[in-house]
Amino acid sequence: MPRLSYRRALTRALADELARDETVFLLGEDIRVGAANVTAGLLKRFGPERVRDTPLSEQAFTSFATGAALAGLRPVVEFQIPSLLFLVFEQIVNHAHKFPLMTGGQCAVPVTYLVPGSGSRTGWAGQHSDHPYSLFAHVGVTTVVPATPADAYGLLVSAVRCDDPVVVFAPAGALDVRADVDFAALAPVPLGRGRVHRPGDDVTVVAVGHLVHDALAVAEELAGEASVEVYDPRTLYPFDWDSLAESVARTRRLVVVDDSNRSCGIAGEVIATMVERVPLVAPPRRVTRPDGAVLPFAPALDRAVQPGRDQLRTAIHHVLKDG
Amino acid sequence: MSDADRVRLYRTVRLIRRFEERAIELVRAGHIVGGIHPYLGQEGIAAGVCAALGADDVIAGTHRGHGHVLAKGADPARMLAELCGRASGLNAGRGGSMHAADFGVGVLGANAIVGASGAIVTGAVWARRRRGADTVGVSFFGDGAVNEGMLLEAFNLAALWRVPVLFVCENNGYATTMPVAGAVAGSITGRAAAFGMPATVVDGQDPEAVRAAATAAVARLRAGGGPELIEAATYRFDAHHTFEHQVRLDYRPPDEVARGRSRDPVAIQGARLSTADRAAVDAGVERELAAAVEFALAGPEPDPADALAHLYASGLTARTGGG
Numbered sequence A: 001m002p003r004l005s006y007r008r009a010l011t012r013a014l015a016d017e018l019a020r021d022e023t024v025f026l027l028g029e030d031i032r033v034g035a036a037n038v039t040a041g042l043l044k045r046f047g048p049e050r051v052r053d054t055p056l057s058e059q060a061f062t063s064f065a066t067g068a069a070l071a072g073l074r075p076v077v078e079f080q081i082p083s084l085l086f087l088v089f090e091q092i093v094n095h096a097h098k099f100p101l102m103t104g105g106q107c108a109v110p111v112t113y114l115v116p117g118s119g120s121r122t123g124w125a126g127q128h129s130d131h132p133y134s135l136f137a138h139v140g141v142t143t144v145v146p147a148t149p150a151d152a153y154g155l156l157v158s159a160v161r162c163d164d165p166v167v168v169f170a171p172a173g174a175l176d177v178r179a180d181v182d183f184a185a186l187a188p189v190p191l192g193r194g195r196v197h198r199p200g201d202d203v204t205v206v207a208v209g210h211l212v213h214d215a216l217a218v219a220e221e222l223a224g225e226a227s228v229e230v231y232d233p234r235t236l237y238p239f240d241w242d243s244l245a246e247s248v249a250r251t252r253r254l255v256v257v258d259d260s261n262r263s264c265g266i267a268g269e270v271i272a273t274m275v276e277r278v279p280l281v282a283p284p285r286r287v288t289r290p291d292g293a294v295l296p297f298a299p300a301l302d303r304a305v306q307p308g309r310d311q312l313r314t315a316i317h318h319v320l321k322d323g
Numbered sequence B: 001m002s003d004a005d006r007v008r009l010y011r012t013v014r015l016i017r018r019f020e021e022r023a024i025e026l027v028r029a030g031h032i033v034g035g036i037h038p039y040l041g042q043e044g045i046a047a048g049v050c051a052a053l054g055a056d057d058v059i060a061g062t063h064r065g066h067g068h069v070l071a072k073g074a075d076p077a078r079m080l081a082e083l084c085g086r087a088s089g090l091n092a093g094r095g096g097s098m099h100a101a102d103f104g105v106g107v108l109g110a111n112a113i114v115g116a117s118g119a120i121v122t123g124a125v126w127a128r129r130r131r132g133a134d135t136v137g138v139s140f141f142g143d144g145a146v147n148e149g150m151l152l153e154a155f156n157l158a159a160l161w162r163v164p165v166l167f168v169c170e171n172n173g174y175a176t177t178m179p180v181a182g183a184v185a186g187s188i189t190g191r192a193a194a195f196g197m198p199a200t201v202v203d204g205q206d207p208e209a210v211r212a213a214a215t216a217a218v219a220r221l222r223a224g225g226g227p228e229l230i231e232a233a234t235y236r237f238d239a240h241h242t243f244e245h246q247v248r249l250d251y252r253p254p255d256e257v258a259r260g261r262s263r264d265p266v267a268i269q270g271a272r273l274s275t276a277d278r279a280a281v282d283a284g285v286e287r288e289l290a291a292a293v294e295f296a297l298a299g300p301e302p303d304p305a306d307a308l309a310h311l312y313a314s315g316l317t318a319r320t321g322g323g
């Protein structure tokens, strides 16, 4: 079977949607040349009207996309740096997200915001290493964080087709993941559906984005001592609570590994919701960035602040022992 | 200008004037909760600019937005019902004074965030044109907005991509209590010049002068010109917001207020009509508004069970907040 990289899966999803639907167009900085190496080749195929380089005016081009969506187009806006989402949080939350309700259902704002390379990029330090997906889940903007190439393809396609704004985080830690993929089987992945990557009986580990791969590695290491189920929500908002509750109801133990800062991160929401719904036999645990984390530059410091496999192993041991 | 156009222009300024006066009564009577930002004194700008537009053209306005919505052709009865928070309102009671919208007549909404509408209108016009329409757009904003980076970015984007948007700055001398001299370095027209946009200063108290300037600008826009700016000099006759009716704020010298109020767009335009024509328009407006008030107050209250209807155009439903 051919190998597909995560990055090329994104490219392929954009190309397929541009070809399928002429209302789709791309907007962003240096996307004609494809500086982030996701839009490479698309200019040649679809032309400058549909692959539009913007000046460095994130707030204007984000709201320009809102306006274009109000007029019937489906813009995909690429952001070069995850922290640029802070700059346009107002435009996404206060305008794109609120328009349908505030107008009493007169409009839809089908914009996709794509962040290729979210989270730590090792060595890019404080202002380039944020992973603000929990912020969007908090405000109720559809938020996806695919872990695999096939999910990256399928979720990006679904994001473009969704009638609501959707933020797609493509973690830097997953961009180089490759997988054997049957290209003919690539398909849209429904928003709001989680996925069990590895079934298990003793503990459910919820892992977000690139951390799915760490969770799978740890589950494999621990295979001799415990049967670990690895659950990938894929969409953080709307979260697939029912399927997670099914998993946790079986294992009755829960660990969440999440690249958010700890306070108000999605891990806290996952634990709160499961505690509301499912009787657990051990206190749940979460592995996250520390409160208020700013990723320091030096690689060892950068790694120290991100959720790691050692911490995950420890957390799993705790919930197995505590119960 | 034909006599019919002259009468029509008077009708619009008179309608907005009396609408606002009736709305203030409804605020005082407790039917409009949250108050309004009265457009009193500035009617000539919305009326004159919208008289230059066609049904397919789009506008977006401000927190002081009733005049724009009415001048573009929204139904005053449904508008008033919206201000009263009724299900029969333009936005089904979900928007209120600051978000009134009527996509059916090209009103992409009043917008309560200062400086936000420019980029949205630019995107909407660009998108409609890409789909073959002859649309032009208008972004209305106040003097306070010219210091918002988001709007200046929109100027650049519209000018760079030659999107036919008329930026209309209603310079009423104050942003809430802040005088223009205390806030604007350089000039408002100078901001347009910096982006290569033609700018015209017009007497905003004279509806025909505004209409003439807007008509000329719109003709250039339709002929393929890039965006333009009109700075309309005006004066707000009443409070920044009706809360000032309770809490008098001391920031406008009484003689300045008297001078400002002495140039009344309704009087200026009314003087151009025969007594009989003017009386007929006035009577017609009174009848229409009496019916509008009746319609608004008879409108059904929206059902709290549907408070978040229209939150998601995709049909997604949000979790409820209760325990």
Ligand SMILES: Cc1ncc(C[n+]2csc(CCOP(=O)(O)OP(=O)(O)O)c2C)c(N)n1
Pocket: B063, B064, B112, B113, B114, B115, B141, B142, B143, B144, B145, B172, B174, B175, B176, B240
């Ligand atoms: C971005 C932003 N900042 C502040 C406010 C609060 N605010 C509402 S209206 C207003 C004054 C706006 O002045 P101007 O643009 O001149 O319009 P005017 O009220 O005079 O019509 C302010 C500060 C806001 N709504 N949005």
Ligand SMILES: [Mg+2]
Pocket: B142, B143, B144, B170, B171, B172, B173, B174, B175, B176
């Ligand atoms: Mg002002």
